[in-house]
Amino acid sequence: MDLLDSKVYSLIGDEGFVRLCAAFFRRVPTDPILGPMYQHDLAGAEWRLREFLVGRFGGPERYIEKRGHPRLRMRHSPFKINTPARDRWVATMGEALAEAKLPAEADAALRRFFDDGATFMINHPD
Ligand code: HEM
Secondary structure (H helix, E strand, O other), X not given: OOOOHHHHHHHXXXXXXXXXXXXXXXXXXXXXXXXXXXXXXXHHHHHHHHHHHXXXXXXXXXXXXXXXXXXXXXXXXXXXXXXXXXXXXXXXHHHHHHHHOOOHHHHHHHHHHHHHXXXXXXOOOO
């Protein structure tokens, strides 16, 4: 059975999101597509992604308290996100999920969200 997104935080806590996002951002600097996009303030970017996910998956709303409404498509508009970039992001997050070894239901809910969410972020045709 599918796990409700809002239950993911109760399953993996801050600790799970910390491990997942650390594994993702460890891969970013050397990635030929993602590296140049996330040039500045990697630690800040890691906080923003992690805390957004914590709130989105049933944890404390620390992201919204600090950043306000996510408006994620608008906040991605400075970056050229085409299908290859989207696929790279999803593949990198897939590697991070594999490394983090979260419980299967949490892993599945997160993968589903990343797959759809990253497609929604595409803002460039090529
Ligand atoms: C489900 C998919 C995604 C989610 C949930 C997500 C989430 C986020 C969040 C929460 C931020 C910080 C926004 C802010 O407060 O300013 C952000 C920034 C960013 N995202 Fe995404 N993103 C996704 C997909 C992508 C994709 C596909 C790319 C590029 C291939 C991308 C590249 C970036 C970059 C370059 C930033 C700026 C880093 C920073 O915060 O300083 N994201 N993303």
